[in-house]
Amino acid sequence: MSTKTKTLSSSSGEDDGELRRGPWTLEEDSLLIQYIARHGEGRWNLLAKRSGLRRTGKSCRLRWLNYLKPDVKRGNLSPEEQLLILDLHSKMGNRWSKIAQYLPGRTDNEIKNYWRTRVQKQARHLRIDTSSVEFQNMIRCYWMPRLQQKIGGEISTSSAVLNQNHTISQPLEQNTFPHFTATISPPPQIQVQEEINMSATMYNLDVEKQNTKAEYCTGPYIFPSEPMDMSKTVQFPECPPLHCGDNNGYDTESFNLQETVSADSAPNFPGNSASDCYVAETNWLDSDFLCSIWNTDVM
DNA sequence: AATAGCCCCAACCGCCTACAA
DNA sequence: GTTGTAGGCGGTTGGGGCTAT
Known part of the structure; x- marks a missing residue:
């Protein structure tokens, strides 16, 4: 999905403090990976607040489980x-x-x-x-x-x-x-x-x-x-x-x-x-x- | 080459259940 | 019993890529 990751903030803008939506950026991915590497998975709402990601905990969880987790397999289903x-x-x-x-x-x-x-x-x-x-x-x-x-x-x-x-x-x-x-x-x-x-x-x-x-x-x-x-x-x-x-x-x-x-x-x-x-x-x-x-x- | 339409898929939303405090 | 959190599921959306015209 890296090809699809581009900055796309919520309709209300990037700097208004509101939660971001849409595709994840490489920076966000990196932030999430680093945070989980330090603190582990779980407590997603807490993670969302403390990691600096302006995402919902649910979004963080989905991004991690569906894409960033190391054992996620990519490509066509065999x-x-x-x-x-x-x-x-x-x-x-x-x-x-x-x-x-x-x-x-x-x-x-x-x-x-x-x-x-x-x-x-x-x-x-x-x-x-x-x-x-x-x-x-x-x-x-x-x-x-x-x-x-x-x-x-x-x-x-x-x-x-x-x-x-x-x-x-x-x-x-x-x-x-x-x-x-x-x-x-x-x-x-x-x-x-x-x-x-x-x-x-x-x-x-x-x-x-x-x-x-x-x-x-x-x-x-x-x-x-x-x-x-x-x-x-x-x-x-x-x-x-x-x-x-x-x-x-x-x-x-x-x-x-x-x-x-x-x-x-x-x-x-x-x-x-x-x-x-x-x-x-x-x-x-x-x-x-x-x-x-x-x-x-x-x- | 340009365009339109379709397909795929990441990501989201809303709702629900389970569980612990 | 209430509240908060995590997780699961069905449905949907939006954008990039592909294909047909």
């Missing part, structure tokens, strides 16, 4: 982190701070922004509610497997996927993510069966490198009650061979359904039943969708 967010959100909901505890170096604000700008955007395009079963199933059935695939480094081309029986069996990457197995039949229907078993170690992301908080990823599996059994069958309508542009950045759209899913068809989105993701007769999918699923990167 596929592993994205997958973890999707999975944790499916269990925890909008408990951003709780989710952030399992992503060392990531802040609740960052995760919330990710969710709102990336995930909710997909829901808007689909015209469905992110809390709906339909959307949750889409996450589980398509988005997460795609991330899984990315993590495994076994991204198939659309032609390879669509023109032959293809079984994808992802070996677990040493310590990380759920086992995923997809069996894909050729058109007219593509069948995906996945079995995701959350291993006891799946959340141990970069523990050695990142773990600066005792609660980060060091304890037992956070949802010990049951392994996640998400066996399901997904059936797609026919998808003809397609020419799909490469789309390899994390930040690209995953499901370009904006123009392919009408409001009328939205209610028929897969997973109307909570127990499966079955869709056979509706036409909510089209070539663009499958193209995006199988041939482009997820985010």
